[in-house]
Amino acid sequence: MPYEVKSLNEECGVFGIWGQPQASDVTYYGLHALQHRGQEGAGITSKDGHELKNVRGLGLLSEVFRDPERLASLTGDAAIGHVRYTTSGSKSLDNIQPLMFHFTDGDMSLAHNGNLTNAFSLKKRLENEGAIFHTTSDTEILIHLLRRSSHTNFLDKLKESLRTVRGGFAFLLMTETHLYAAVDPNGLRPLVLGQMKTGAFVVASETCALDSVGATFIRDIQPGELIIIDDGGYKVDYYTKDTQLAICSMEYVYFARPDSDIHGVNVHTARKEMGRLLAQEQPVDADIVVGVPNSSLSAASGYAEASGIPYEMGLVKNQYIARTFIQPNQDMRERSVRMKLSPVKGVVAGKKVALIDDSIVRGTTSKYIVRLLLEAGAKEVHLRIASPALKFPCYYGIDIQSTDELIAAHKNVAEMNAFFGSDSLGFLSVESLIKAIGLKTDAPNGGLCVAYFNGDYPTPLYDFEDELQTELKRLNLENHVTIKEG
Template identity: 65%
Template sequence: MSAELEDIHEECGIFGVWGHPDAARLTYFGLHALQHRGQEGAGIVSNDGGHLIGHRGLGLLTQVFHDEKDIEKLRGDRAIGHVRYATAGSGGLDNIQPFVFRFHDGDMALCHNGNLTNCQSLRRALEDDGAIFHSNSDTEVLMHLIRRSVRGTFVDKLKEALNTVHGGFAYLIMTEHEMVGALDPNGFRPLSLGRMKNGAYVLASETCALDVVGAELVRNIRPGEIVIVNDDGYRVVQYTGLTQLSICSMEFIYFARPDSDIYGVNVHTARKRMGARLAQEAPADADMVIGVPNSSLSAASGYAETIGLPNEMGLIKNQYIARTFIQPTQELREQGVRMKLSAVRSVVKGKRVVVLDDSIVRGTTSKYIVSLLREAGAAEVHMRISSPPLKYPCFYGIDISTTKELIAAKKSVDEIRDYIGADSLAFLSLDGLIESIGLNADAPYGGLCVAYFNGDYPTTLDDYEPAFLASLTEEDRQRLPRFARDVSEYNGNEYQVTTDFE
């Protein structure tokens, strides 16, 4: 993927199946399709007649499940699984999901995609009330809330817990008798329900995982919904009416696989439209268009078709370079980029090239790409970015927690152009992004969360709000009335462990 060659990371992917005789193996294949969403760890929990059996570990899926016995021991016709990239909670086996909980009245397993904005406050309150946590992941908070609820049924307990946590979440829960999925009131993360030919039901973060296992899409899980799957089929219940679709725009820009559909919009098609719109907004006098592999190739195709230039393969990504987790110096970071990306000298030499990328985070990779192409003999290098400038942090499950490393938060477009050494630089407009994706939902920004670009967050920021307020400029405060108050006026951390969901 591109996005400054993985400077941004998404938290995880989830997959579950109910009613297939080889459930664990099917879950493995589903998670393999979602490997791009998390590469630090993986796990699968199967359900064998009500007994939950788990296997998890650090590394890629193939490293965690490196022996046939790892799958064979996961018996049963029901399973859930998870691939992880850490945003909340540190690395280490304790934070690898799904988590398994053994209770006197039955086992449960839980995994989560997203980030809770009020996790710290809830965790403090729960610990003060005697709760013992086994990880420092925000995922575990939900199970403590469920178990502390005095509601009569599991679904009612879950409803209460879901109304207590805030932020972005797609949960997948396995009980002895049911598989349950739940989505936050804004639907920041995608979650889809599919059905296989044998009648088995599948829940997955992306539809590409449904395709891999031969499942047909039944429906997208909507904001504020719980889907309950058991031997009788599935049913959907609403746990809150206070919903507003705000799906993460980065799913379309970068994270999701191009063969996935999100709320009926194909990701490749959306990216191609972004490139086409960018060609209209910021044409370049050049000889060819090249995309930064892999997630920018669709946008490059749209840009080239619209502007009437050949779409060439001028950059090659080495698909077999392992991710580098230890990068203590800038020199090593740049070396990691050099290992991942090469220029095709015979294609770009003497040519004026337009380079399509999906985002600029720190600017380090963009600077290197421009330098790489110039070293290969490119006469001119024009950078075009198929999203608006990234200026604000994300609090819903993407690894952009502060503004200090976002170059667009500190520099103008011209200053960024000078820093990366390009002949010209242009970003897609916010309206261009929204219209290109084309969700057209009856919600602000057409149903997208675009807070990374304009600071307009669709929810309160809870524990993160004081630090965010402190980072705002006076101009931001004037433009964002909700954040106009002074930091000293903020009176956060006032959360109840339980709330009424009626």
């Protein structure tokens, strides 16, 4: 299933609330805070008494709910919502979440952030047993497993189903009586629990969503945990104790908002420390430090402080451009970048610039930004990346399942520097990335998943193992990968 990787694409965002009048309104604002995690579709399911109602659509949250009547129709005191970026399945309305399921014994609605690594084999098995799938998303698999479980108790059915799926996931499942929240055994995908002043409980992908609705943070949902919420409050249960923390490091590098905290670490603080350590590892003789807006600004600030080189706003982002869309040719991609970023000529002209970016995927955007600065009169451009080079595929929910256009998988630092047209190029080391984030844990790699940088996968890859080995042999990287055995 290889495809071109043009940029790092956000994962999905989930939000749920129980016990709050006009719950769908609160969910809308919570999802708005998570819009950076997915911009291709959005939806909300509400619970009004014993009835679940669902509205979904393609586009941004504001586009899906442009008609106020759509949100007003979602009455009730509980709701779950989702903003989607496609990591599995096509970009069709059928795949927009939360998914709705109607059964004779009640309705269910499901929202999911992440990617299942055994989805294909599970779907094939379920189809052979007579299951009929209505979407091409891996999310639907959990419901089929749940309905086919031999257990008689619903909670036992759900736990068995969660133990069967593999990969990175944060699930929200709402029934007529309960809201369930579960995180994969490695905590690859983040999920937090909070509480409103009204007493209502909130579950969200990031703490920034709690802040946006005035909820107080209670705790991070830990690997293997199952949170059960009903009218009596919440209960912490688990579906497996075979766990080992391996949070996706790209949450800290790129995906999460800087005002979010993940497992006790503030994202802005971690990014700033990445910049400080980058300045120590990759120093440069420069006049000014310039960050690529917006996710690189924290790291640029840290680099400037540690190096003593003044930070300047040498690039301005057009805030009305939501994202750089995948374009069919190089000319259109360059036009998209020019619409999104503009150099400040009066700042960069005649200066040696230390340009700080958070990561490099395909490399064409970095090449174009370097050119923009040089055309604006920069004397030199020294590119510094506040994360290690992305060399290996990710199968847990980041859209880099093929290395075909991961530039660092094909070129060394000198070759990349020549391609970008920069005067020098340097990356942060894996060791410094782990140190910068600084999770308090004895887990391997500091409790992080860093497989995209060093090939150390924290889980078996199941359906993707043969594909990975084939690709690694093609790139002569097979001896650089370790995969945890199941």
